[in-house]
Amino acid sequence: MSRLALQRVAANVRRGDGVARREAEAAIRCHEASDLGAYIAFDPEALREQADAIDAAVSRGEDPGPLAGIATSVKDLYALDGTPLHAGSKRPLPAWPEGFLVQSLRRLGAVFTGKAHTVEFAFGAVGLNPNTGTPVNPWDPAEHRAPGGSSAGAGVSLWEGSARIALGSDTGGSIRIPASATGVVGMRSTTGRWPTTGVVPLSTTLDTVGLLTHTVEDLRYAFRALDPLAGHAGETADAAPEGVSGLRIGVPASRLWTDAEPGIAAVVQGALDELSAAGATLLEIDAPELDEAGERYFDGRIVQPEFLGFLERELSEWIPLLHSIIGKRLGAAGDVRATDYLAALDGRRRLSARVHTRLAAERVDLLATPTLPIAPPPLAALSRLGAYRDANRLMLSGTCPASMLDLCAISLPAGLDGEGMPVGLQLMGPAGSDLTILRQAAVVESVLGTNLTRLGTPPRVRASSRAELRE
Structure with missing residues (x-):
């Protein structure tokens, strides 16, 4: 599948001549040539049928939409008509209706390739799933490394070449973590901006739905097509620099920097230095809310009781089936008192208000940190539960503060570490500024380059897919 921009692919499909079917066949070829294991279920015949329906609509003079023929992988946490929903568990869940994001993509002309792997019930950041399988991180040619979770197959499906958009969900970082770990782009939208309907919940407070793509420009194009608020005057009037000159980036004094492995921090700092040389202003700021938000996330008083409550109400028969890496971590959730839960929600609201006040007072456009403090670990190193x-805590530690603080955040490739693994640059901004952050991230990408230009192609991507990616 070629690496043409989404907008150009959709424009080609909308012009006709069977382009949607050719796109689908390219996706199928890439999947069949891959051994990365991105999917729990890939359905080539359904993909062909969807593509043919798009081409037929074009031949009748109809416009199928701005995402016409765009191949999209769907995290196995989303309901997708005609495909079983496991949510990474040992058996299919009861029937679940499609929700906002899948229905919106259908309406805009996207086609679905199948279900990409997820951590069981999305409760994990490493990407490991002993039930249904763990996708292979394509950047290590020798070892099976973690792909990042919980949207474990999302970034892998992009590099496989079978998808141009990957659907993920982000509670504590489950879009940004695999984006960083596999060297693609992923964004956590503002909490509540997009409905989470049609998606098995982990936390009613923190869950968001969103996309991973190869480039910021692709993500920006798809986001604007999907977003109900994209034409809202309040956001489109929000000031954003035309170029990187004048962009004010806060570098917070935080454990998100100090706990990062030195090689990873150096890669991210190097990317920021490039932005500074191009005209951006780097500002060292205090942001103690980031560290406090991380501590509050890990005390388990919000996500765990909300997850356990959902299972007890809706899927009680699945609780005894949970794998130990999930079940044992969930064990203490029933001990959280209602007063502690409510206090945690109140504390989160107060922390969020404080950090938003700080961003305004410091007059920074974005906060910048490493997305992950460690490289994706080899699976062999994770055999012990401890x-x-x-590893799970470390991989969450860089991303969960933005979730707790109601910030929107994006991860884009900063470079490769000493072992040749991708390193993500996380940019965080105020709630509600999603389109502004996408514009700013696009400016950053124009300086740093896309993942192909900055990172190259992963060693495990087959030669046939590699040639198509470079077209």
């Missing part, structure tokens, strides 16, 4: 828990 080792898994340590």
Whole structure:
């Protein structure tokens, strides 16, 4: 599948001549040539049928929409008509209706390739799933490394070449983590901006739905097509620089920097230095709310009781089936008192108000940190539950503060570490400024380059897919 921009692919499809079917066949070829294991279920015949329907609509003079023929992988947490929903568990869930994001993509002309792997019930950041399988991170040619979770197959499906958009969900970082770990772009939208209907919930307070793509420009194009608020005057009038000159980037004094492995921090700092040389202003600021938000996330008083409550109400028969890496971490959730839960929600609101006040007072456009403090670990190093828990906490530690603080945040590739693994640059901004952050991130990408130009192609991407990616 070629690496043409989404907008150009959709424009070609809308012009006709069977382009949607050719796109679908390219996606199928890439999937069949891959051994990365991105999917729990890939349906080539359904993909062909969807593409043929798009081409037929074009031949009748109809416009199928701005995402016409765009191949999209769907995290196995979303309901997708005609495809079983496992949510990473050991058996299919009861029937679940499609929701906002899948229905919106259908309406705009996108086609679906199948279900990409997720961590069981999205409760994990590493990407490991002993039930249905763990996708292979394409950047390590020798070892099976974690792809990042919980949207574990999302970034892998993009590099496989079978998808141009990957659907994920982000509670504590489950879009940004795999984006960083696999060297693509992923964004957590403002909490509540997009309905989470049609998606198995983890946390009613923190869940968001969103996209991963190869480039910021692709994500920006798709986001604007999907977003009900894209034409809202209040946001489109929001000031954003035309170029990187004048962009004010806050570099917070935080454990998000100090806990990062030195090689990873150096890659992200190097990317920021490039932005500074191009005209951006880097500002060292205090942001103690980031560290406090991380501590509050890990105390387990919001996500765990909300997740357990959902399982007890809706899927009680699945609780005894949970794998130990999920079940044991969930064990204490029933001990959280209602007063502690309510206090945690109140504390989150107060922290969010404080950090938004700070951003306004410091007059910074964005906060910048490493997305992940560690490289994606080899699966062999996670065989002990304690080792898994340590890695899971570390991989969440860079992203969960933005979730707790109601910030929207995007991860884009900053470079490769000493072992050749991708490193993500996380940019965070105020709630509600999603389109502004996408514009700013696009400016950053124009300086740093896209993942192909900055990182190259992963060693495990087959030669046939590699040639198509470079077209």
